[in-house]
Amino acid sequence: xxxxxxxxxxxxxxxxxxxxxxxxxxxxxxxxxxxxxxxxxxxxxxxxxxxxxxxxxxxxxxxxxxxxxxxxxxxxxxxxxxxxxxxxxxxxxxxxxxxxxxxxxxxxxxxxxxxxxxxxxxxxxxxxxxxxxxxxxxxxxxxxxxxxxxxxxxxxxxxxxxxxxxxxxxxxxxxxxxxxxxxxxxxxxxxxxxxxxxxxxxxxxxxxxxxxxxxxxxxxxxxxxxxxxxxxxxxxxxxxxxxxxxxxxxxxxxxxxxxxxxxxxxxxxxxxxxxxxxxxxxxxxxxxxxxxxxxxxxx
Numbered sequence: 001x002x003x004x005x006x007x008x009x010x011x012x013x014x015x016x017x018x019x020x021x022x023x024x025x026x027x028x029x030x031x032x033x034x035x036x037x038x039x040x041x042x043x044x045x046x047x048x049x050x051x052x053x054x055x056x057x058x059x060x061x062x063x064x065x066x067x068x069x070x071x072x073x074x075x076x077x078x079x080x081x082x083x084x085x086x087x088x089x090x091x092x093x094x095x096x097x098x099x100x101x102x103x104x105x106x107x108x109x110x111x112x113x114x115x116x117x118x119x120x121x122x123x124x125x126x127x128x129x130x131x132x133x134x135x136x137x138x139x140x141x142x143x144x145x146x147x148x149x150x151x152x153x154x155x156x157x158x159x160x161x162x163x164x165x166x167x168x169x170x171x172x173x174x175x176x177x178x179x180x181x182x183x184x185x186x187x188x189x190x191x192x193x194x195x196x197x198x199x200x201x202x203x204x205x206x207x208x209x210x211x212x213x214x215x216x217x218x219x220x221x222x223x224x225x226x227x228x229x230x231x232x233x234x235x236x237x238x239x240x241x242x243x244x245x246x247x248x249x250x251x252x253x254x255x256x257x258x259x260x261x262x263x264x265x266x267x268x269x270x271x272x273x274x275x276x277x278x279x280x281x282x283x284x285x286x287x288x289x290x291x292x293x294x295x296x297x298x299x
Contacts (some may be wrong), residue, residue: 036281042274049268056271063275064088072251080255082166083173083241084234090174091230093221095181100215103189122178128243129173135159135244160249169253173240177233181226188222189215221295228291232284256280 014081043064046057067073103112134142137157146152156268192215200210216223238257241247247254247262254262257274264273 013245039274039277039281041270042243042271043278045271047270047272047274048049055188058086059271061271064279066272067276067279075251076254076259079251079253080235080257083169083237084231084254085164086170087173087177087234087237088227088230090170091177092227094178095185095226098178098182099185100191100211116182117179119176120183122241124176125243127176128172128240131175132159132244135172159245162252165245165249165253169241169244172244173234174210179231181230183221184222184226185243186248188219192218224294228287231287234282235284 010227044060046059046062097115097163102109102116106112134140135158137143137155137160140155140158142158143152143155146208147155158164196218197210200214205213236257237255238261241253241255242258242261245253247258257280260273260277260280262273263269265274267273
């Protein structure tokens with residue numbers, strides 16, 4: 001009887017917990033689950049806004065096949081890979097370097113840490129607009145400074161040059177994305193016991209050896225996590241590319257995230273745009289699945 005009473009009481013408490021969580025689940029369903037469901041549903045329909053939302057013919061996987069068969073699809077995919085690969089790699093190198101430097105006992109360490117977080121405190125659209133002015137080919141301050149110092153002979157169109165367009169975009173991305181990764185890596189570094197380094201020093205290990213044999217292995221779970229999150233953030237990033245170049249010149253800097261906007265709200269092909277969005281979301285989910293599987297294997 002006592003066991004049954006405890007069981008009933010435990011079940012009642014569990015239901016009470018679910019009841020308290022119900023508002024949060026309702027909000028998540030409204031702002032996350034429902035838009036995802038609608039996007040997935042639209043991707044199987046032929047929805048053209050200029051024809052009216054009432055005309056929605058079911059076309060199955062035609063929208064997906066249309067993208068895969070599009071002559072410019074390889075360009076969009078390669079551009080996305082360049083942005084994700086270059087942005088994640090550059091952000092990781094910058095963030096790890098900052099974290100290693102500012103984890104040491106240096107003068108004004110708290111000030112430098114706060115300074116490193118300034119890009120994180122700025123809205124991404126403001127950051128992109130400032131950098132667009134800095135990189136402007138005619139009036140940008142970067143061209144003025146470099147010509148004044150004699151580094152370049154004439155002004156460079158940083159955001160439309162075939163040579164400098166992607167380096168400029170990736171530099172802005174690294175600037176904007178580094179603070180988040182820096183804070184996470186710095187927290188991971190501070191969680192490594194200092195006794196391990198002290199013991200390694202006694203054994204005669206140098207800084208480079210301690211970095212490869214102690215820091216990186218112990219920081220590996222944090223690194224994998226921030227790399228996954230950074231890949232997802234770069235996959236869905238819209239504002240930086242759209243504000244800096246608008247996907248141009250032509251389609252040379254158009255990644256799949258701005259492409260979703262262009263097809264949906266400029267060409268008014270909502271079903272086709274939704275299909276591209278689902279493909280992009282599937283890539284993010286694949287990254288998450290790979291990470292979770294790897295984490296399970298390690299455990």
